[in-house]
Amino acid sequence: MxxxxxxxxxxxxxxxxxxxxxxxxxxxxxxxxxxxxxxxxxxxxxxxxxxxxxxxxxQLSAYERIEGLVEEGTFTEWDQGLLSDNPLQFPGYEEKVQKDREKTGLNEAVVTGKGSIEGVETALAVMDARFRMGSMGSVVGEKIARAIEQARKDNLPFIIFTASGGARMQEGVLSLMQMTKTSVAIKRFSEAGGLMISVMTHPTTGGVSASFASIGDYNFAEPGALIGFAGRRIIEQTIREELPEDFQTAEFLLKHGQLDQVIHRHDMKETLSTILDIHTTGGDEV
Structure with missing residues (x-):
């Protein structure tokens, strides 16, 4: 035995x-x-x-973030059918985009639409870094610009969650043009009295950080998010100095006055709903 x-x-x-x-x-x-x-x-x-x-x-996907923010059954997506082209005939670009569509279930690196946050109807744009590293091509810029314009027409507050590796090189100057287009749309929105809240998540870099991500009425970020334009190594080589260990983190930017607040994800919905309440009802219920 x-x-x-x-x-x-x-x-x-x-x-x-x-x-x-x-x-x-x-x-x-x-x-x-x-x-x-x-x-x-x-x-x-x-x-x-x-x-x-x-x-x-x-990392959160765009739909996970929307689900955790808006009330169930209230989200209506905009421009879901817009698809990227290959204007420069960049080799392999279309195949890579198609792979990301299959992998993520998204047509592009941003989801836009409107939904209710604690009873306040709000326009939203949520970037998803799983799709081409959240890079900004012509469709990403177009969807964001259209969402801002729709928010202006419908008199809705606008919240954007950014997550991007920068401009999409496969689309060349057409990608870079989106910086101007989105910024002009935000200017028109602001002049009409619209409220824009920008929440920068990890990572928010390149042309996205240098355009619409940084010009909200409120500029927030999640803890530890990488935020910046050029990469750390390039900056160190250019200025020939060693940068602080926490350089280009959300906490570093807050300390130097480039952010209004770093908000923990668990506190995000409450913070955003409080701001929306203040701007829509005058804060009577706060």
Whole structure:
């Protein structure tokens, strides 16, 4: 009997590691890149993708962010059918865009529309870094500009969540033109008395940080978000100085007056709804 026990133990010990891994369904767990702790994905999802151990803010998809912000059943999406072209005939560009569509379920790197936040109808634009690193091409700029124009026509406040690696090089100058187009739309919106709130998430860089992301009436960011125009290494090589360790983080920008507030994701909805209430009802209910 003892002999049988040890023979069984030996048998189980010889199971290939690949077969043993199959006991845990793929995608069930996720490791935090900051503290290296492993959590169930459902646990992270309930915490709005904020690490329960170190408070690291993991990436959210555009629809996840919208779902956590607007009241259920109130969101109406705009311009979902707009698709990127390949105006410069850049090799492989169309194939890469198509792969991102299949991977993310999005047609482009931004979702726009309107929904109710604590009873206040609000226009929204939410960028998604999973699609071409959230890069700004002509369709991204067009969707944001149209959303701002619609907010102006409907007299709605406008909130944008940015997440971008910058302008999309495959579209050349057409991509860079979106900086001007979106900024002009915001100027018209502001002159009409519109309220714009910009929330910069990780990362917000390049032409996006240098245009619509930084010109809201309120400029906020999530903790630890990378925000800047040129990369750290390029700046250090240009000025020939070593930059602070926290350079281009949300906390660094707040300390130097470039942000109004760094807001934890768990406090985001309450903060935004308070601001909307102040500007729409005069804060009588605050």
């Amino acid at each position: 003892l002999k049988d026990f040890f023979s069984k133990k030996k048998k189980y010990a010889s199971i290939p590691r690949e077969e043993a891994k199959q006991d845990i369904p793929e995608g069930l767990m996720q490791k935090c890149p900051n503290c290296q702790k492993i959590f169930y994905r459902k646990e992270l999802s309930k915490a709005q993708n904020v690490c329960p151990n170190c408070d690291f803010h993991h």
